[in-house]
Structure formats: structure tokens, C-alpha cells
Amino acid sequence: MQPQTLSQPTLLSHLRALYALIRKDWKQYWRYPLNAVSSVFQPLIWIAPVYFMGQAFSVNGKAIGFSQYSGTTDFMSFILLGTVLESFINAVFWGMGYALKNDMDSGVMESNWLTPIPRLLILVGHSVTNLIVTAITSVGMLLIGGLIFGFNTSGDVWKAFLPIIPMMLGLYGFGFAFAAVVMLMREANTLVDVSSFLVQIFSGSNFPVNALPRFLLPVALALPLTYGLDAVRAHLIGTKTILPLQWEMILLVVFMFVMLWIGTAAFKSLERRVRTLGTLGQH
Amino acid sequence: MTDFAIEARQLVKMFPARPGTGDKKANGESATTPRRRRWPFARKEPKAMFTAVNGVDLQIERGEIFGLLGPNGAGKSTTIRMLCTLLEPTSGTAHVNGFDIVRQANGVRRSLGTLLAGERSIYWKLTGRENLEYFAALYHIPQAVAKQRVDELIERMELKDRANELVEKYSTGMRQRIAIAKALLARPPILLLDEPTLGLDPQAARNLRELIAQLKQEGHTILLTTHYMEEADQLSDRIGIIDTGKVIALDTPEGLKRRIDQREIIRLELTGWHDEIADKLKSIAGIENITTHQQGEADLWEVNMQAQNSRAALPRIVEHISGNGTRLVNMNIVKPSLEDVFIHLTGKALRD
């Protein structure tokens, strides 16, 4: 007499669950259209003073000082690529950082955790949407920025995806770990603000890292994103690289595996903690 | 071994106490002895723990509606959260639909439809339909079946013409209905409803109670928590009363009421009360615990007394209060309610 359950878990149903997670985040993102517009235009506003500063330091329109460090006089293409990475760093620190905390604060975390899917899948869903949406707004920004400031690529655009893939996977693996950390903090805004900003600066988004004063260089060299951006720029606009390209690729792949492992472990640890202590900071 | 829908054995849940509260048992008494002076090499003092659930046993039969009642802080919501796998017990075991809540958590989640925190449990920036389609996928419901099921539930919850609007535009009642539909999506054998009628207007609450009764007819087992006595009384086959982390009473509603010593309450409303009348009433056999209470500023008094046999006592009561300027305005014989049982057992009101 008991009702028959409709739940039939299979591999396919898990994939469908992931797809549902992505679709849900996607729909929610585009229902705040101003955010999307802001993501395209805000970076361009931040580029403007850099552009004019570049003009102030160019001789006869050419960034000759700059080329001594970077290997190219195309300052704006350099900057635009760096700005794309900055968008992703922002998206991971703020978007992924608060992914779980927002779920918890709005009340939907419990309903999601009550469903029979692996809870890590929820975080994967958030990451995929975040990645796709940021990619879209970055391309938009790149197109418009190219029109305003000028963007030129030489070299093989497709080869640039070689470093992009492990770099992005590593970055989002970090995002998992960061989401877990933010959950544990009562007030995470300052941490997210400062660390996001510092990572953007030291990964070489706005200048070639070899222009850094000696004592700051190790910070930049310790960030895997530095090598990723460096490799992408080398492929797209022909800049000098910090290390030979193959070395940078290997570093990126190692980074990817390490970060994915750390991120997953951090999340699992958080999940255990929530199961033992209840929803953190239950209001 | 009988096949219970939900079976819990000695569930215990302890939380690290917040600093300054120290070890406390769930009833508020301190569990630590006064601090002694610490020796330099003494072992580190164990962390102070707060016991929210202190050995709960439950056996809920398939197809029954089981009401869980308890005042705030009794351990009700902690018990619920353990049963639905959001929280792990410190010790003890429980099985939901035959699945162990710790080791077979996914099995439990597939078997349960839950309604926790009503309108906050759904996405406000999605439509009602989108919410249901989303959760259907998370419950592994095959796509073709899911679509049909979502339509069916939207129809049943009478949300057909608003299903494609964002939930943020719904009223509280409508959001609650989406949340209930969500609980019913996978047609789970067991439903866990936490304060389902909280915040609903009387008509909506009544509709929901009818729905709960229907769901029982359809074969669902329902574990219900509520603050509303009449609701628990009306709906439940059996009721468990939980207080200070333990189940202190478990019986049918009638059985629980019978516990309160078969007393009836006689309630009189009269004018012209004199204190000597109280003494006279006390002399009647079986009459006890006379309380009087003046209503407002007018000369109107409410007099309550407990009687073992109200029929026999009535004529004597009327005799004593007639004459001398005393006039009887109203008289009621009141059966003890579940609220009275509750107060009798716990010493507290349900809503404090």
C-alpha cells in the first residue's frame, strides 16, 4: 500500500542533476541583468586610467620602455589579456567564494543537501556556470575593449587554450577550497577583497612580473596564475616568457591536480563539519 | 524484526557548548563540578558540551501520522535533522525506510520528502515550475516521468495559473505549497513535515491539514512537528512529547489525555461572588483546586474547579451558589485538552 518512489539513480541521472544545477545557476544569474552589464563595462572603466597612463609613458606613441621588460610595444593587448584574467580571478574569489555561503544564507542549502546527490556536485555546478558566464562577459569585454583601445593577436589563437585549460581547472579547484573557508568565517568581505586584489596584481595582469622590484618577485613567481597568463600572452601576442613554455605548461598541469585535490579535500572537510555541528551560523 | 518506517534507538546529540555556558544538561542544570585549581601537568580539560538530544527512542509505523511535540529547545528540530541526515548523531542509531541514517544516508534521502523552513527552502528567482523541475532532477526522477509529475503536483496544489511566475511574487501560502509539492516530487514513502502550517492563514492551514490526511490515505507515513495542539490532536495517530532531549510520553492522543487523572474542569461565570462560597464548594466531594479570576473591571468572575465526577457534583454546586446576591451567568464542563496534558507533563506551555 506504500507509494512507489519515482527516484531511479543512474549515471545518466547524475549527469542530468549536474545539468539541472548549472541551469538553475544560469537562470538566476541572467535574472539580474545589471550584473552582467556591469561585468562587461566595469573592467573597461578600470582600464581607462591604465590606457592613459600608458600614453603618458609612451614616446611617439610607442611603449618603448615597456617593451624592454615584456618584449612587445603592444601595451594595450597586454593589458586586455590581463584584464580577462582579472575577471576570472574576481569571479572565482567573489562568485565561488560566496557560492556556499549564499546558499546557506538564503535557506536553500538544506533543501539541496537533502537530495540524494553527492554534495560536491553542487559546487561543481556552481563552478561550471561561473566559468561559462565569466567567459561570456570576458569575450564581450575583450571585443568592446579591442574596439576602444585596440587588440591585436599574432600567433596561434588555438594554441593558447593549452595553458588556459589547466589554469582554469586549477583556479576553480582553488575556488572550491575558498568556498569552504568563507563558510567558516563570520565576516569574509575583507579577506576576499584584499586577497582577490593582491592575486590580480601579482599574477602580472597589469605589468610583466620581471619589472617588479627584487623583493616582490618571489610573490609573483609563487602564483601559478602568473605562469598561465604568461604562457597565454606568449601564444597570443608573442611576449617573452619567464620560463620556457614547456616548463610553464608542466607547472600548470601540476597546479591543476594539486588544486583540484586540495579543493575537494577542503569541501569534504567542510561537509563533515556541517554534518557534525549543523548548518554553520544557523540564524 | 518488524519493519518500521522510522526507528530510532538511543539517539544522542551533543554540541560543543558556547564559551561561558559551561557543561549543561538539556534541562539547564550544570553538569560540571566546581573547578579545582589546575596542576601544571594536568590533562587538558575536556571541552564543555551541551546535550541537545539525550537518548531518543522512536518507532514509527508505516502508514501512520506521528506527531512530535515539544517546547522550544526540547531537541525536536535536532532530532528531525538527525533523522533526515542533515546532522550526524553523537551516538545511537536510526533507520529510515530501512536505511541507516549514517551509513546509508543517500538511501534515506531518496526515501524522504521533507518540508523544512518552508518558503526559504526554494529559489525565489526561479518560477514555481522551474523549482520543481530542478529538484526533480536532483531526486533522479527520469525526465519524462518528471515532467508529468511536476504538472500533476502543480495541479494538485492549485498553482496552475501562477506556475510560471517567479516565486518572489508568490504569497507565503503559495510558497508553502511549492515547498510541499517539492516534498512530494519523488513520491517518497515517508514525509517529514516541520511546522507545516506555521504562518499560514486559517483557511490555508485547514487545506493543508486536509492534504495531510489525504496523503495518509494514499499510504504515506508522516512525521509531523507542530506547535499547534489542536492540529496534533486532530491529525496524529500517535503523539510523542519531547522535552529536554528525551521522549517523555508516547501514546495516542486519547491515551495521553486519559493520563491526566480523568479530571474534568467545571467552569462557572457568575456575578456577586463571595469568598465564603469557595469554602462551601470545597466541601463537596471530588471538588478540588478552585481558582477564581475576575474578568475585567465589571463584577464578573470566572471560577474553575477540577471535578472527578462533574454530574454528581453539579446539583450541589448550584445549590451553594444560589441566593445571597450571587447569580450564575454561564457554566461549562470542559474536557482536559492536550495542552493540559502537556503542561501536566512538562510544566511548561508549548509556546513559551
Added chain:
Amino acid sequence: MESKIGVESLAVPGFSADVQALWAVVRREWTIFIRYPSWIIALFIWPVIFPMGYILTARALSGIDGSGLTTFENTTGLTEYVGYIAVGTMIWMWQNIVLWAVGYSLRNEQMRGTLESNWLSPTWRFAYLLGSSIPQLASMFMLMLVSGLEYAFLFKVDFSGSLWLTLLVILAAIPSVYGLGFAFASVVITLKEANAFVFLVRGIVMVFCGITYPLAILPKWMQSVSQWLPQTYIIHAVRTAALSTEGFSGIAFDLKMLVIFGIIWLAFGYLLFNMMERRARQTGAIGQY
């Protein structure tokens, strides 16, 4: 106000009462401010790391042998680009903080639910805005002082100008900067979601006011827009006062413009506040979330 029945009110209205209320608001804001531990970061860390991005970029642009510096030197008369950029970004930060802090001060109260209780007290209401600005101004002074020290000692910026002239410019700048903040506060109460506005205003300042570059670099049309923004004059004047030896004559024009702008923006801010207040009394908006 006298009442015929019973109770005698303890309230004594008057100017000194308003000042007392103002001081109470100031104390409240300061107390709340220091209860958030992140203020240390706001005070010591941000002023240093925020311009760092631009400064390091400028360093790269200068080149290994400094050849990139020639144009900069020719346009500004300085080789000291670190101080140049630091000043520009500091002024931007100031306006940004004021927009958020002062601009949202009333809105935050409204969301917390305390705006209504404040509004019900018999005080000159503009005092609330003024009151929340004063501790903010005090912390800004401290911020600028600490940053100045950090730039001088950590970044080895050569402040060859005059401290007093710099102070004078800051004082002259206050009415414009805060007038804009007041105007904002009123708009935010009515609109409830004004984030986009903040981004717009600070975006305009970022693009047109020369925070990291000399105005001469801008195309002509953009230079005309810059003339209309008080922040342009603030930045130019502080740079001249702090980094160059031009003295008062270098900043006289800027000061004149700032006085004019200051009057305009303060008046505008006050006007908007009164309009908002009247409208709120009609619609009951003060108590709404």
C-alpha cells in the same frame, strides 16, 4: 511645547541641543566603526596596495633604462611618478569611500530599522547626515596622514611641496566631496538600489580626472568634461602642493574653482535632502525597508 495635562517634557529644543545631537551621532558612528576589526586593514593596508597596481605598471612602462619617462617628465615636470599616482588614487579612494559611507549612511539605517527611531526625535534632520560625515572625515584625515607617511618612508616619495598648502587644498575640497555624498544619500533613500549610481560616479572620476596621468594626455573633448569635475582640481592641486615647489600660485586657480564647486555641491546636497525628506513624509518611506 506646553501641555495642559500631566507630564512635563524633558526636551529643551535649541541650537545647543542640535549640537549635542550631532555629537551623539558622531560618537555612535565612531563606536560602530571600530567594532569591525577590518578597519585596521582599511586604514593601513588598502591605501598602500591600491595604487600599487598602477605604480608597478608605471614602473614597467618606464623601462629598464627609464626611457619611457621622457614623455611623462615633459608633460608634468616631474620624474616622481610614484607620488603623482599615489595622490591621484588617494583622492579617488576618498570620493569612493564617501559615496559608500555617507551615501549609504541613511539607507543602512533604514535597512537596520533604526532610521525611523532617529527620525522621530525632534532634531534638525540634516544633522544626521552631517553627523555621520564627521567621524568619516576624521578617519579620512587619519587615512591620508598614515598613507602620506607610508608613501614617504616605504615608497621613498619625495614630497618636496608644502604640508600646509596640501592641508589647505584638502579643506577646500571637503564641501565638494561631501556635498556629492549628501546628494547621494538622499537619492539612495528614494531609489533603494543605487549601487549602479556609485559605480557610475566613481567610474566617471576614474576616467576623466587624471588619477594616474596628466590631463594633457586626454583628447580635447575629454578635457572639457574634466573641467566640470571638482575632483580634477583636487587632484591637480594636491599634486602641485605636495610634490612641486610652485607654492600658492600653482594652486590658486584650483582653490577658486573648488570654492565655487563646494558651494554648488553643498547646496545641491542640502536641496536634495530636503526634497527627499518632504517626499518621505508624504509617502512614509522612512519606515520602509
